[in-house]
Amino acid sequence: MKNKYVAFFLFLTMMGIFPISSCVDQCDGPCGCYPVFENPDFTISAFSVENLYRADNNFIVDPNRYYFHQTLYKAFWVSGLREIANNSPSTSGSFFSNMAFACSPPESFSTETLKSIRIINKKRVQINQQEILEIGQQINDYFNLTLTFQVEYSIDDFLKRNHKFLKDERLYLKFNSPPNDNIEIMFDIEIELDNDKTFVFNNETMKVNGG
Numbered sequence: 001m002k003n004k005y006v007a008f009f010l011f012l013t014m015m016g017i018f019p020i021s022s023c024v025d026q027c028d029g030p031c032g033c034y035p036v037f038e039n040p041d042f043t044i045s046a047f048s049v050e051n052l053y054r055a056d057n058n059f060i061v062d063p064n065r066y067y068f069h070q071t072l073y074k075a076f077w078v079s080g081l082r083e084i085a086n087n088s089p090s091t092s093g094s095f096f097s098n099m100a101f102a103c104s105p106p107e108s109f110s111t112e113t114l115k116s117i118r119i120i121n122k123k124r125v126q127i128n129q130q131e132i133l134e135i136g137q138q139i140n141d142y143f144n145l146t147l148t149f150q151v152e153y154s155i156d157d158f159l160k161r162n163h164k165f166l167k168d169e170r171l172y173l174k175f176n177s178p179p180n181d182n183i184e185i186m187f188d189i190e191i192e193l194d195n196d197k198t199f200v201f202n203n204e205t206m207k208v209n210g211g
Contacts, residue, residue: 040083040084041083041084042083042084042109042167043081044080045081045082046078046079046080047079047080047199048076049189049204050074051205052072052172053067053073054072054073054149058073058075066209067207067208067209068209069176069178070174072208073172074172074173074206075170076173076189076191076201077165077171078169081110081167083108109164110165110166111164112193112195113162113163113164113193114159114164114192114194115193116159116190116191116192117140117145117155117191118188119142119143119187119190120136120137120139120187120188121135121137121139121186121187122188123185125183125185127177127178127179127180128178140154140155140156141154142175142177143174143175144174144176145171145172145174146171146172146174147170147171147172175208178210179208182207182208182209182210183207184205185208186203186204187203187205188200
């Protein structure tokens with residue numbers, strides 16, 4: 001008789017009439033007890049910039065030193081943001097595909113797209129016998145841009161990618177013209193987004209060694 005009661009209880013449990021005492025009591029979502037939800041996208045409120053020297057790793061630049069132009073970068077990244085509401089997962093597709101979508105968080109992107117970068121020279125300097133930077137000159141063509149240090153783009157080519165920013169993602173500008181002597185370039189950086197917000201960094205400098 002006792003065995004019949006046990007069998008009946010197990011039958012009711014399998015039918016979902018009695019809860020199973022486990023973590024599922026508290027977390028019955030597709031991801032288990034510790035579900036991972038979507039990362040919310042964000043809107044940009046601020047950027048930051050700094051100089052970096054790159055060897056095997058990134059190092060903060062000593063302001064009193066001049067660096068080889070191929071290893072000196074001006075980094076910029078989103079430093080102020082406001083998260084926006086999560087997008088609801090699609091209800092189409094199979095149960096298993098929806099479960100995988102919910103449990104594998106996508107990357108979090110800015111709602112804004114990078115529209116333009118303008119680099120305006122602020123100090124006249126002679127780079128070499130052929131090249132002189134004049135005050136007020138836009139000097140985008142003297143810089144390459146990279147995300148990974150493996151692939152570099154001209155600024156114009158990078159803008160064609162309609163880039164949206166990831167959280168904690170850095171973009172790196174590199175001066176691409178080798179000088180004959182040690183030089184210090186000074187310039188403004190204007191970062192414009194497709195919502196017409198513009199972020200300006202005045203009198204940024206980079207010290208590049210010659211020879």
